[in-house]
Amino acid sequence: MRETLRRLLRQRKAAVGGSILLGFLVLALVGPWLVMDPTELVGQPHQPPSRAHLFGTTGQGQDVLAQTVVGARETLAIGFAVGALVTLVGALVGITAGYLGRRVDDALTLTTNVFLVIPGLPLAIVLGAYLPSGPMRMVVVLTFAGWAWNARVFRAEALALRGRDFVAAAVVAGESHARIITRELLPNMASLVASSFIGNTLYAVGAQVGLEFLGLGDVGAVTWGTNLYWAGNDAALLTRSWWIFVPTGLCIALVGFSLTLLSSAIDELTNPALRAPPSAPVPAKAVEVSSEVPTSGVLLSVRGVSIEYMTASGPSRVVDQVSLDIAPGEVFGLAGESGSGKSTLGYALLRLLPPAAAITQGRILFDGMDVTALSAEAMREFRWSRVSMVFQSAMSALNPVLSLGEQFHDTLAAHGGSSRAASYARAREMLTMVGLKPELVHAWPHQLSGGMRQRVGIALALALEPKLVVMDEPTTALDVVVQKELLQRVVELKERLGFAVLFITHDLPLLLALADRVGILQAGKLVEVDTAERLRTDAKHPYTRLLLSSFPHLGASDVAAPTLDVLEHAALKPAQAALTGGRR
Numbered sequence: 001m002r003e004t005l006r007r008l009l010r011q012r013k014a015a016v017g018g019s020i021l022l023g024f025l026v027l028a029l030v031g032p033w034l035v036m037d038p039t040e041l042v043g044q045p046h047q048p049p050s051r052a053h054l055f056g057t058t059g060q061g062q063d064v065l066a067q068t069v070v071g072a073r074e075t076l077a078i079g080f081a082v083g084a085l086v087t088l089v090g091a092l093v094g095i096t097a098g099y100l101g102r103r104v105d106d107a108l109t110l111t112t113n114v115f116l117v118i119p120g121l122p123l124a125i126v127l128g129a130y131l132p133s134g135p136m137r138m139v140v141v142l143t144f145a146g147w148a149w150n151a152r153v154f155r156a157e158a159l160a161l162r163g164r165d166f167v168a169a170a171v172v173a174g175e176s177h178a179r180i181i182t183r184e185l186l187p188n189m190a191s192l193v194a195s196s197f198i199g200n201t202l203y204a205v206g207a208q209v210g211l212e213f214l215g216l217g218d219v220g221a222v223t224w225g226t227n228l229y230w231a232g233n234d235a236a237l238l239t240r241s242w243w244i245f246v247p248t249g250l251c252i253a254l255v256g257f258s259l260t261l262l263s264s265a266i267d268e269l270t271n272p273a274l275r276a277p278p279s280a281p282v283p284a285k286a287v288e289v290s291s292e293v294p295t296s297g298v299l300l301s302v303r304g305v306s307i308e309y310m311t312a313s314g315p316s317r318v319v320d321q322v323s324l325d326i327a328p329g330e331v332f333g334l335a336g337e338s339g340s341g342k343s344t345l346g347y348a349l350l351r352l353l354p355p356a357a358a359i360t361q362g363r364i365l366f367d368g369m370d371v372t373a374l375s376a377e378a379m380r381e382f383r384w385s386r387v388s389m390v391f392q393s394a395m396s397a398l399n400p401v402l403s404l405g406e407q408f409h410d411t412l413a414a415h416g417g418s419s420r421a422a423s424y425a426r427a428r429e430m431l432t433m434v435g436l437k438p439e440l441v442h443a444w445p446h447q448l449s450g451g452m453r454q455r456v457g458i459a460l461a462l463a464l465e466p467k468l469v470v471m472d473e474p475t476t477a478l479d480v481v482v483q484k485e486l487l488q489r490v491v492e493l494k495e496r497l498g499f500a501v502l503f504i505t506h507d508l509p510l511l512l513a514l515a516d517r518v519g520i521l522q523a524g525k526l527v528e529v530d531t532a533e534r535l536r537t538d539a540k541h542p543y544t545r546l547l548l549s550s551f552p553h554l555g556a557s558d559v560a561a562p563t564l565d566v567l568e569h570a571a572l573k574p575a576q577a578a579l580t581g582g583r584r
């Protein structure tokens with residue numbers, strides 16, 4: 001917590017926003033004792049700024065400086081009180097609904113939705129008419145009109161957290177619902193609570209000023225909203241007495257600005273991906289590659305590609321002058337330990353690198369086409385129809401709110417506007433091809449097992465008949481039996497459809513069984529490329545030998561050729577080793 005606060009203070013946005021807000025809080029606390037009575041008639045009406053009245057006088061002759069300073073107290077007090085209450089009520093209702101689900105969720109969600117469809121302003125006016133005048137009326141009215149949105153947000157977050165293992169562990173440990181909500185869920189929503197509080201305070205200040213400006217507040221009180229109300233009533237605009245409303249207007253704008261900065265700083269602090277990289281790496285300059293580029297028999301040619309991430313401590317090269325070729329129909333395996341740059345290279349082939357990264361050197365040629373030089377539109381057309389990808393996480397690669405058929409339709413429609421009926425027919429065909437029932441076209445991702453989802457991922461990747469499929473650890477999250485079935489299916493489909501595969505994994509034995517050729521990536525450098533056959537028996541580079549020796553179950557004689565039997569062998573060996581305690 002202390003570290004989070006320290007990091008927040010170090011953030012420029014938080015520092016500026018926090019300083020402005022702190023300044024206003026100090027002003028609201030001590031200011032009223034330092035200025036004259038804001039209601040007293042101390043000068044002529046409509047007097048411009050002078051030495052006696054630094055901000056001039058109002059249309060009735062009161063001191064504008066005193067009104068601005070004193071107005072800060074009630075405005076900010078109501079703003080923070082409503083911000084806290086709206087956050088509290090929204091969080092309690094939303095988390096309870098999301099966590100308990102079923103009837104409680106139905107009832108609370110219905111109530112929330114009813115509040116959401118009632119327009120806020122008429123609700124506030126009606127409520128205001130029945131409640132006794134004073135600051136509490138504004139607090140009650142604004143809390144009543146504003147909690148529902150917040151409940152929505154917290155419910156969504158609770159639904160996402162409810163399925164996580166630590167909540168299941170708390171349930172198994174026998175913790176009560178109240179304790180799970182307050183001890184397990186709420187602390188995990190700390191950043192949401194903080195940013196909601198700031199956002200709600202901003203809403204409260206704005207709504208309060210708006211209502212008071214319309215005369216719906218307590219016009220006898222001195223607040224920023226009533227200052228503007230009286231400025232309007234006293235014809236400040238008509239008489240061009242700008243000094244009556246500009247100071248209050250500026251204060252409201254500055255408080256809004258500071259709260260927005262703080263909210264944005266909290267977002268960036270809790271989600272580092274939102275932070276802008278120090279500056280984007282310089283993209284690749286044109287390099288002469290023609291002499292190196294093989295002219296025939298090559299589908300993909302990666303020539304001297306380097307990729308850098310821009311980090312706070314400067315550029316970090318994670319792929320270093322890699323060159324490799326993949327032939328049509330070939331299975332090329334890319335192996336290397338975690339962090340060696342395999343995925344980064346795979347994503348670069350589809351130009352899917354994050355903004356902080358860039359190809360700083362080299363060229364990627366596909367079927368003679370320079371992928372690094374394609375326009376954004378050409379790249380959109382190129383992806384999936386020429387090179388597609390099967391992603392690592394079977395669980396999150398599919399859109400949870402679209403049925404499988406719709407996901408196929410989205411992909412097919414984006415490349416040539418296939419009709420829904422044609423897309424669904426193609427989806428059925430592809431699902432059958434990967435060994436799933438065609439009726440699953442109407443299923444949702446959550447109704448499938450991990451292995452089934454990954455099969456759908458493969459079916460989607462093949463839907464447009466690409467010539468190359470990048471498979472980034474597609475079997476990592478699956479058990480060995482499912483893994484084996486899936487890889488067998490990939491090999492069968494490859495034989496049938498003739499696409500090439502770039503298979504990325506850290507599981508070298510698996511690659512040796514599956515791939516025609518294998519490249520070994522060590523700290524971003526391709527240290528060895530050879531046929532799986534030769535690597536199995538005659539690896540040259542010490543790092544390759546180290547990788548091989550780190551899989552004790554794979555001896556040179558274990559595997560003879562990359563057949564389906566061998567695949568089964570490679571996939572099932574770790575399970576056997578685990579069952580027998582590693583004994584052979």
Ligand SMILES: Nc1ncnc2c1ncn2[C@@H]1O[C@H](COP(=O)(O)OP(=O)(O)OP(=O)(O)O)[C@@H](O)[C@H]1O
Nearest residue numbers: 309311318337338339340341342343344345356506
């Ligand atoms: N956004 C980023 N900013 C800075 N460095 C990054 C970023 N993303 C990845 N990296 C670094 O790039 C390097 C390569 O990462 P990459 O994900 O390509 O490795 P990998 O070999 O695919 O690993 P794994 O098998 O664990 O997925 C790592 O050292 C990683 O820390």
